[in-house]
Amino acid sequence: MDIDKRVPYRLGTSKLAPLPNDWDAVGGPFPPKVQEACAIAKEFLKDEPVSFFYIQRHGEKRNTALILSLYAPALKDKWQKAIEKLYECFKHEEGLVAEIVDYHVHNPLLPKSITMVEVDLHQVVALLNDHEWMTVDIVRWYSPIRQEDWPTVVITARDAGQDYWWSKNIPAVEQFLKDQGLDLEVVLLFLDQLLPELSSNRQDNPYLREAYFLYLRSEIGDSIGIQDMDGSETLGCTVLVEDGREFGVTACQNFRQGPGTTQTGLIGLSIQSPSSYDDHLSKKWLSEDLKAEGWLSEYLKAEDGLSEDLKAEDLHISNLGKITTTSLSGFWLTDWCLFELSPGTCIFMVPESWARIEDGKTYQVKKQGRSTGLREGTISACPSIINSKYIKNAQDAGTVASARCITSKDMAFCLPGDYGASVQENKSGAILGLCVAYNKASKVSYMTPMATVVSEINDAVASKIKEPKETPLE
Numbered sequence: 001m002d003i004d005k006r007v008p009y010r011l012g013t014s015k016l017a018p019l020p021n022d023w024d025a026v027g028g029p030f031p032p033k034v035q036e037a038c039a040i041a042k043e044f045l046k047d048e049p050v051s052f053f054y055i056q057r058h059g060e061k062r063n064t065a066l067i068l069s070l071y072a073p074a075l076k077d078k079w080q081k082a083i084e085k086l087y088e089c090f091k092h093e094e095g096l097v098a099e100i101v102d103y104h105v106h107n108p109l110l111p112k113s114i115t116m117v118e119v120d121l122h123q124v125v126a127l128l129n130d131h132e133w134m135t136v137d138i139v140r141w142y143s144p145i146r147q148e149d150w151p152t153v154v155i156t157a158r159d160a161g162q163d164y165w166w167s168k169n170i171p172a173v174e175q176f177l178k179d180q181g182l183d184l185e186v187v188l189l190f191l192d193q194l195l196p197e198l199s200s201n202r203q204d205n206p207y208l209r210e211a212y213f214l215y216l217r218s219e220i221g222d223s224i225g226i227q228d229m230d231g232s233e234t235l236g237c238t239v240l241v242e243d244g245r246e247f248g249v250t251a252c253q254n255f256r257q258g259p260g261t262t263q264t265g266l267i268g269l270s271i272q273s274p275s276s277y278d279d280h281l282s283k284k285w286l287s288e289d290l291k292a293e294g295w296l297s298e299y300l301k302a303e304d305g306l307s308e309d310l311k312a313e314d315l316h317i318s319n320l321g322k323i324t325t326t327s328l329s330g331f332w333l334t335d336w337c338l339f340e341l342s343p344g345t346c347i348f349m350v351p352e353s354w355a356r357i358e359d360g361k362t363y364q365v366k367k368q369g370r371s372t373g374l375r376e377g378t379i380s381a382c383p384s385i386i387n388s389k390y391i392k393n394a395q396d397a398g399t400v401a402s403a404r405c406i407t408s409k410d411m412a413f414c415l416p417g418d419y420g421a422s423v424q425e426n427k428s429g430a431i432l433g434l435c436v437a438y439n440k441a442s443k444v445s446y447m448t449p450m451a452t453v454v455s456e457i458n459d460a461v462a463s464k465i466k467e468p469k470e471t472p473l474e
Contacts, residue, residue, distance in 0.1 A: 003087050006166050009071035009102040009144035011083040013090040016099055018160035018190035019106065020441055023055040026063055030054050036089055037065040037098045044082035045069055051103075062095045071102035071144040102144040110443050111139035112149055113378035113407045116360040119182055121385045124153060125400065127172045131165070132158040132390055134191045137405050137442050138382040143185055151184045153177070156191035156441045158390055191441040194391050195253060218273050218318055219349045221368025221421060224250055225275025226266075227319075231255050232275035233337075234370045234421040235320075236434050238347050241463040245340060248347065249453070251420030251436060252326050252337035266323045271339045273318045278370070320345055325460045333386060333403055333446070335419070335436050336453050338460065351424055353471035354431040354450045357404065359383060363473075364426040365406065367435060369418030377408035377445070379423070379432065384446065404433065405444040413445040414438055423447050430471055 004012035010019075030038065030052075038052045045067075053066040071079065079100055086098040121136050128136075134156045141152035153173065157165070165188055177184045222235045231254030240246045248271065255266055274282070321339040341347070349368075357363060363379040383402040406413045406423065414421060414435040421435045433447035458464050 003083055005080070005083070008073075008076050008079065009105055011079060011100045013083065013087045013098045016097070017057055017060060018188065020108070020190060022058045023064070023066075024058075026054045026056055030065075033089065033093060033096060034065045037067065037086055040085050040089065041067045041069075041082060041100065044078050044085070045075075048075065048078075049103075062097055065090075065096065065098040066106075067098065067100045068103045068106055069100065071105075072147060073145060104142050105144060108443065109142045109149075110409065110411075111137075111141050111152075111154070111407050113362050113380040113405075114138055114140050114151055114382055115362060116381040117151060117182065117184070119153075119177065119180060119184070119382075121153075121383070121402075122400075124173055124176065125385055125387075127176060128155070128157075128169055131162070131169065134158060134194055134387055134390060135439055135442065136385040137380075137439075137444055138184070138384070139380060139405070139407060139442070139444060141185070141187055145185075151182075152187055153184055154187045154189065154442045156189045156439065158190075158192050160188050160190040189441040191439065194386070194437055194439060218320065218345070218347050219368075220347065220351070221349070221370065221373075223274035223278040223370035223417070224248075224271055224320065225273075225277065226255050226323075227270045227272050228276055229255070230275070230277045232277055232370060232417045234368075234418050234435070235273065235347070236420040236422040237431055237468065238341065238350050239338075239457060239465045240467040241457075241461050242466050243461075243463045245461070245463070247324070247338045247340050247457075247461075248320055249420070249434070249457075250337050250339075251335045251434060252323075253335055253419055253436075254416070255337065266326055266337065269323050271320045271323060273320055274370075276317075279317055318345075320347075327456060333388075333401055333436060334448050334452050334456065336434060336448065336456070337420070338457060351422060351429050351431050351468055353428065353468045354454065355425060355428070355471055355473045356451045357432050357449055363432060365423050365432060366426055367414060367418070367421045367423050369414055369421040369435065371415045371417035372412065375408055375411065375413050376426070377406045377413040379447070380405050380407060380444075384444070386446070403436075403446045404449065405439075405446055407444055412438055412443065422450075425473060428471070428473060430473065431468060 004016045034054050041050055048069050051068040055066050056063050090098050117138055137154045140149040143150040170186055173186050223232050224235045225232045233250045236249045238248050321341045323339045326337045327334050360381050362381045365379055366376045368374050384405045386403050387400050415438055418435050422431045423433045425432055431450045433449045436448045437446045454465055
C-alpha cells in the first residue's frame with residue numbers, strides 16, 4: 001500500500017477512487033482510528049479550515065476518513081507531512097483509508113465558458129489511445145494550484161481509475177499542450193454514462209407542477225411524452241413547412257428507451273402533454289398536498305379565460321399529434337423527433353426565428369425545459385469532443401464527433417427531461433439549437449445546432465421550413 005499523491009491537492013493513504021464519486025455517511029460516532037486521523041489533520045493544518053467526515057464511497061467496501069480543506073501551493077509541504085503521518089497510522093488498516101482533498105475538488109464549482117483556444121482536440125483524443133474516454137471539453141475550471149478558474153482540458157472516462165491514465169496519457173496530453181505553447185491544465189474525471197436512464201426518476205420539482213397546468217394552453221418548454229410511456233422530453237419548438245404542414249419538435253432519447261421503441265418503431269406513436277408520468281405526479285400532488293388546492297385557485301384567478309372552479313379531475317392530457325420521423329443521421333448528438341400537429345392544436349410562445357452559430361464565438365442563451373424550467377447559460381466558443389462508443393442505447397456506437405457545450409452560473413443548464421428544449425439567444429430569442437445531454441461529471445450541457453436540425457428536417461419532409469425563419473445574429 002503506497003501513498004496516493006498523483007495530484008498535490010488530493011492525497012490518500014492508499015490509492016483513491018476517481019472523482020466524482022457518490023458517498024454515504026457512516027452512522028454512529030467516529031471510530032478511534034478516524035478520531036486519530038482528525039487529530040493528525042488538526043495538528044498539521046491547524047491554521048486552515050478543516051472539515052471531517054466518515055463515509056463509504058459507492059462501489060467500495062472500505063470506509064474513508066475524509067478530510068476537506070482548502071489547498072494552496074504554499075501548503076504543499078504541510079499536506080505532504082500530514083498524509084505521511086496518516087499513512088503510518090493507517091498502513092495496516094485494510095478496510096479504512098484516509099483522504100485529504102481540496103474542498104472545491106471534492107465539491108466542484110460549475111465551470112465557466114471560454115473564449116477560443118487554438119487547440120485541436122482531435123489531436124488530444126489521439127493521445128487517449130483506445131481507453132474508455134467519454135468526453136473532452138475545454139472550459140474554465142477551478143484550479144487549486146492557480147487559486148482561480150483556469151482554462152482546462154477536462155477529460156471524462158469510464159476507466160478513469162486505471163493507472164495508465166496517470167503514467168502515460170495525462171502526461172502526454174500535458175506535454176502536447178506545452179509543445180503548442182498553451183498554458184492549460186488537464187483534469188481527469190470519472191463518468192460511467194452520458195445518457196441517463198428514463199428521466200421519470202428526476203421529475204419531482206416545483207417547475208413540473210406549474211408546467212402541468214400550462215398544458216391548458218400548450219407552450220414551448222412543456223412536458224411531453226408518448227402515450228402510456230414513462231419517458232418525458234420537452235416541447236422545443238414548432239416548424240411550418242412550405243406545403244402547409246406544421247410539426248412539433250422535441251428529442252427522442254427517452255422515447256427510444258421504452259419497450260419496442262427503436263428509432264423506426266416510434267413512427268405513428270401519439271405525443272401528449274404532459275407526459276403520462278408528469279400527469280400522474282401532478283394529480284398525486286394535488287390530491288395529497290393541502291396547499292395545492294389553494295395554489296390552484298390562485299393560479300386560475302390569474303389566468304384569463306380559465307374557470308376558477310376547475311379541479312384536478314377536470315384537467316385532461318392534450319394529444320398534440322403523431323410522430324412522423326426522427327433524426328435521419330442516427331447519431332444521438334443530432335437527436336430530434338418530429339410529430340405532425342393535430343388539427344386545431346395551438347402552441348404558444350413559439351420562437352419566430354433561428355440562427356447559425358460559429359466556432360470561436362460565445363453566445364448568451366436561455367432555455368425553458370420541463371425539468372428545470374427557465375435557465376440561462378453561455379455556449380462556449382470551443383467545441384467539445386464526444387465519444388459514443390460507450391454511450392448506452394446510442395444508435396451510432398463508435399462515432400467521435402464535435403459538439404457545443406453550454407455552461408451556466410448557478411445550476412445545470414439542462415437535466416434529463418429537458419432534452420429537446422430550444423436553446424435561444426438571449427436578446428433576439430432566435431433558436432440556436434436543441435438540448436441533447438448533460439454531463440454530470442464536467443457539469444456542462446450539450447446541444448444540437450439548429451442549422452443541423454433544420455437541414456435534416458428539410459430532407460425528412462421533402463419540403464423546406466417556412467417558419468421559424470433563419471435570421472442572422474447582430
